[in-house]
Amino acid sequence: AWSSEACSRFADLSESRDLQATFVSEISPETFSIRLLETSSDSDIGQVLVDEGHALIAEPPAPTAAEPTAPTELQYLDMEVGQTYKVIVSYAESPYVVWCQRTEYRTEFDQLASGMALKYASPAQIPLLSNPSVESVCAVLYAYDQTWCRGVVQSVDKDSQTAEVLFVDFGNIESFKLSELKELLPEFLTLPAQAISFSMEGISPRGGGDDWSAEAIAKFQEMTVEGVFLCKVVGEDQDGYPAAHLLDPAAGNKNIGYEMARIGLADGPVMASKPQASSPRFGSNHAPQSGSHSSSGSGSQPGSQSGSHHGSQSGTPHRTTQTYSQFHSQTQQKTSPFHSQKSSPGGSPYRSPKPPRGEGASLSFTHPRIGSGQAYDVFVSQVVSPSDFYSQLQSSAMNIDNLSAEIEKHCSSSEARKVSSPRPGMPILAQFSEDQCWYRALIKATPARDECTASFVDFGNSETVKLSNVRELPPKLINLPAQAFHCTLFGFSAEDSSPDVTSLFMDLVLEDSIRCFVKSTSRGDELPLHAVELTTSKKVSVLEALTAAKCKPPTAQRGTAAVSKTPPVLRIPTNSNVDVCISFVVTPGKFYVQLMECYTTLDRLTEGLNQTYQKQSNRKEILPKPEVGAFCCT
Numbered sequence: 001a002w003s004s005e006a007c008s009r010f011a012d013l014s015e016s017r018d019l020q021a022t023f024v025s026e027i028s029p030e031t032f033s034i035r036l037l038e039t040s041s042d043s044d045i046g047q048v049l050v051d052e053g054h055a056l057i058a059e060p061p062a063p064t065a066a067e068p069t070a071p072t073e074l075q076y077l078d079m080e081v082g083q084t085y086k087v088i089v090s091y092a093e094s095p096y097v098v099w100c101q102r103t104e105y106r107t108e109f110d111q112l113a114s115g116m117a118l119k120y121a122s123p124a125q126i127p128l129l130s131n132p133s134v135e136s137v138c139a140v141l142y143a144y145d146q147t148w149c150r151g152v153v154q155s156v157d158k159d160s161q162t163a164e165v166l167f168v169d170f171g172n173i174e175s176f177k178l179s180e181l182k183e184l185l186p187e188f189l190t191l192p193a194q195a196i197s198f199s200m201e202g203i204s205p206r207g208g209g210d211d212w213s214a215e216a217i218a219k220f221q222e223m224t225v226e227g228v229f230l231c232k233v234v235g236e237d238q239d240g241y242p243a244a245h246l247l248d249p250a251a252g253n254k255n256i257g258y259e260m261a262r263i264g265l266a267d268g269p270v271m272a273s274k275p276q277a278s279s280p281r282f283g284s285n286h287a288p289q290s291g292s293h294s295s296s297g298s299g300s301q302p303g304s305q306s307g308s309h310h311g312s313q314s315g316t317p318h319r320t321t322q323t324y325s326q327f328h329s330q331t332q333q334k335t336s337p338f339h340s341q342k343s344s345p346g347g348s349p350y351r352s353p354k355p356p357r358g359e360g361a362s363l364s365f366t367h368p369r370i371g372s373g374q375a376y377d378v379f380v381s382q383v384v385s386p387s388d389f390y391s392q393l394q395s396s397a398m399n400i401d402n403l404s405a406e407i408e409k410h411c412s413s414s415e416a417r418k419v420s421s422p423r424p425g426m427p428i429l430a431q432f433s434e435d436q437c438w439y440r441a442l443i444k445a446t447p448a449r450d451e452c453t454a455s456f457v458d459f460g461n462s463e464t465v466k467l468s469n470v471r472e473l474p475p476k477l478i479n480l481p482a483q484a485f486h487c488t489l490f491g492f493s494a495e496d497s498s499p500d501v502t503s504l505f506m507d508l509v510l511e512d513s514i515r516c517f518v519k520s521t522s523r524g525d526e527l528p529l530h531a532v533e534l535t536t537s538k539k540v541s542v543l544e545a546l547t548a549a550k551c552k553p554p555t556a557q558r559g560t561a562a563v564s565k566t567p568p569v570l571r572i573p574t575n576s577n578v579d580v581c582i583s584f585v586v587t588p589g590k591f592y593v594q595l596m597e598c599y600t601t602l603d604r605l606t607e608g609l610n611q612t613y614q615k616q617s618n619r620k621e622i623l624p625k626p627e628v629g630a631f632c633c634t
Contacts, residue, residue: 002587006054010588013038013045021580021593034593039579049588072186074137074152074168076193077102079233079242087196087231089224089246091171094212095200095257095266096237098246099171103228105194109169110369112191113147117395119185120148125577129181132156132163137189139182140165142174144479146399150184150193168193198242201234203257203268216265223248223256365427365442365457365482368393370518370530378516380509380534381484382460385502386546387494389509390460390484391516391532400458400483404437407477411438416471422452427478430454431469440473440482457482490519490531491543504549505542513537538608609633 014036022035036045049055079085079102087100101109120126120139129138136153151165154173161178205212212220230247237243246256261268370376378391392400410416411429419428422443430441441454444462452470455462489505515535522529534542579596594602613633623632 002589003054006049007585007587009052009054010045010049010591011582011585013048014582014591015585017581019045019580019582019593021578023578036580046588055588072189074150074184074189074193076168077105077196079196079198079231079244081233081235081242084230084232086228088228090169090195092217092221092224093171094217095203095220095260096212097197098200098224099195099197100229100231101169101194102196105191107371108191109194110371112188114374114395116148116150116188119188120182121395123182125579126182126185127577128179129183132178132181136181137184138165139184139188140167140174140176140180142167144476146402150188151181152193153181167195169195171195171197196242198231198233198244199237200257201243201245202255203261203266206265206267208267213265216260219263219265220256220260223259229256365440365478367527368396368481368483368485370485370521370528372518372521372530375515375517378514380512380514381458383502383506383510385494385497386489386492386505386542387497389487389489389505391487391514392458392483392485394513396483399480403440403458403477403480407438407440410474410477411471415474419467419470419472422467422470427457427473428454429471429473429477430456430465432456433463433465438471440477456484458484460484460486485530486527487516487530487532489543490533492546501546504546508536508540508542508545509534514542537604539605540608 018039020037025033086103091099140151154164156163232245233242235243247253260266377394382390426443441456444453444455454465517533519531580593583592585591
């Protein structure tokens with residue numbers, strides 16, 4: 001048992017202080033083993049108790065045999081000879097160096113991207129990567145769309161304190177300050193790296209030689225920027241990487257490589273050498289052979305338009321069982337002089353590096369992947385009625401702010417051009433009449449002579465704008481998915497709507513942080529329509545509030561889940577560092593903490609409880625059947 005002196009000393013050290021808690025392990029859904037640091041002095045409170053003789057160091061329990069081993073290294077995927085895969089091209093340096101993502105992992109990858117957005121939303125709480133070196137796995141913020149991604153350090157320059165980082169889920173390489181590299185939390189090591197490198201089979205640079213022309217590279221990127229392709233692996237190139245035909249199902253399985261040759265930007269066919277049946281490079285369980293990998297030959301140095309894939313090799317890497325770091329320790333990565341934009345991990349479908357050129361040519365917005373059965377923190381951005389409104393993910397708030405700044409900068413520059421041939425479905429920049437600011441939009445209907453209807457894709461509202469207030473949308477501003485997604489309140493019938501109901505709905509959801517649970521998704525007229533349950537920051541069910549306000553009862557739906565009367569339990573991943581304060585102490589072995597990031601929500605909840613129960617003080621509010629575990633308000 002804890003002594004009274006230990007309890008008193010622990011209270012002195014922890015109460016009314018700014019603390020950081022490291023959640024070491026979860027003992028039960030509501031109980032954690034944590035390590036407490038007093039932030040002003042950076043002292044470990046547990047260690048202070050030990051040093052002063054109030055406590056002993058407890059040995060952590062040994063894991064049982066049944067506990068799964070957490071991954072410690074990033075694994076990676078491959079493609080086997082003789083197989084055909086559905087892929088999305090995520091980055092193309094040239095037809096010889098192409099990176100793709102296999103579509104069967106799309107759902108898991110979307111979940112990983114969403115998880116990283118949530119966990120890294122407060123980057124100050126994530127430790128910096130200690131001792132960055134080649135092969136170090138890290139998390140980095142992609143500057144263009146403010147998205148956190150997984151990376152592997154390729155090189156470190158200690159003089160400039162910078163590092164080259166490969167985005168392992170996309171294939172491109174960017175330079176970062178060492179102070180911008182964050183630890184990759186273990187939970188994000190489970191999914192293998194999604195980017196797989198291959199070379200195009202059957203073609204070579206026009207006129208011989210090893211270097212692809214800038215025109216050929218640009219055309220190849222344009223041909224592969226959109227859509228799902230079939231990647232048919234027929235062999236391996238001279239460096240041991242998959243050699244494949246890339247077929248476009250949307251164009252009758254047109255061979256992209258042969259199309260490059262047909263239009264005069266490549267020579268073909270050129271056949272890659274085929275591996276022997278016993279080759280350990282694909283599908284074998286043999287360990288990789290030792291050997292060195294060095295650049296050789298014209299055009300194979302980093303930064304060139306390469307004639308070889310990644311450099312010659314004398315060994316044969318075992319690509320199906322190696323870790324990513326092991327594999328990359330045997331290869332040299334190259335950066336491209338034609339530096340392309342990375343696709344966005346949060347969007348669906350994924351966008352590839354180089355968008356097509358020209359006024360609105362083939363440009364289209366992607367949309368955030370909103371999964372049924374998932375809960376999101378959102379802002380409601382536009383309301384027509386409870387059965388017709390638009391929401392934005394709170395995790396994208398910084399994206400919207402940065403995008404708005406980029407749009408205003410572009411539209412105030414000489415680069416902003418008026419739209420000469422407006423047409424329905426064309427992405428544009430339009431000036432909103434109320435604030436005179438510029439926003440991304442789509443032309444919804446056939447434009448009149450001097451005006452058009454613009455739908456603002458990041459908010460959900462529409463209005464008629466003068467064509468003089470419309471500008472071309474540059475490709476660099478379309479990579480970020482449209483931020484508004486279409487919703488309807490689950491359990492509410494459009495027949496029950498009225499101006500009063502809509503007004504109450506707006507009072508409940510606008511200017512508030514809303515918890516949104518997606519019950520189902522259906523095909524809408526233009527966008528997917530998500531049926532959602534909404535809860536306000538004061539933990540008020542929006543549907544229940546509309547009903548309680550004597551609105552017409554909502555239409556009953558079979559299978560509608562009852563609203564939970566049990567407050568949700570905070571889910572905090574192990575190894576998380578969170579700012580906390582002590583709310584109640586029993587002993588150093590049993591105490592309660594509150595998350596500092598929840599203070600605003602807690603204040604709102606307290607205010608809501610006071611307002612609700614003060615107004616109802618003359619009514620019977622006695623808990624009808626008190627029992628152990630029942631929640632109440634006192």
